[in-house]
Amino acid sequence: MIDKKSAGHYFSFNDTISYLTDFWRNQRIPTTITWRKRMTNREQVDLIYDAVKKINQAYEYWCAKNGVTLYEMQLYYIIKESGKESMTQKNLSEKLDAPKTSVNSIIKKQIEKGFVKMETNPLDRREKMLSLTQKGKDWAEKLVLPLFEFEENAVSSLKERNLQIAAKCQNEFADSLLAQIKQMTDGDL
Structure with a gap:
């Protein structure tokens, strides 16, 4: 829970690292993997999802500390x-991988706060163009730039080979999963 004094305020790098460290210490998700007998397929799937869940929890924690939703943070x-x-509203919806109605609600909320402005695209009057106001740019810098730094610090703490293997495995899993689903649904996606 965020108190009103801290909502929307920037936290220093050290404060955030301290919060994240405390947060992860209290999680039940194992931070190290102890290999034992061969894992079942279900256990391997769970291992992938648990890793993704931990990443999402870090972003959700950052959002909570800054008084925004995950989708709002992702917009910035x-x-x-x-x-x-x-950028176009359509392009933002695609990048967020969220329903247009949800994205529209987020955008309207940010427009009301004075962070985002929406204009008709002069090249295609059917499209809406989104841009940050100066107030929105200032907020985005306070919200997103520290997050970029945290991500880069986290990545630099990993061995490059391990990072490549993890990314490759996750992409192979995603490709295989989508292919299986498309095959079973006759490609109706």
């Missing part, structure tokens, strides 16, 4: 990461 994250001044 995507815009900052793109390096572009604006």
Whole structure:
């Protein structure tokens, strides 16, 4: 729970690392894997999902500390990461992998706060272009830039080979899972 004094305020790198360290110490998800007999397929699937869940929990923790939802943070994250001044609402929905109605609600909320502005695309009047106001740019820097630093520090603490193997395995799992689902549904996705 965030108290009103801390909601929406920037936390220093050391404060956040301390919070994250305390947070992970109290989790029931194992931080190390002890190999034993060959794991069942279900146990291997759970291992992948547990790792993804831990990553999501770190982002959710950051969001809670800053008084935003995960989707709100992702909106700023995507815009900052793109390096572009604006993007279409459709493109944002695709990058968020969220329903248009959910994205529209998030955008409206950010417009009301004065962080985002929406204009009609001059090249295609059916599209809406989103951009950050100066207030939104300032907020995005306080929200997202420290997160970029945390991610980069976390990645630099890993051996490059292990990171490559983990990413490769996760992508292979995702590709195989999607192929299986498409095959069983005759490609109706």
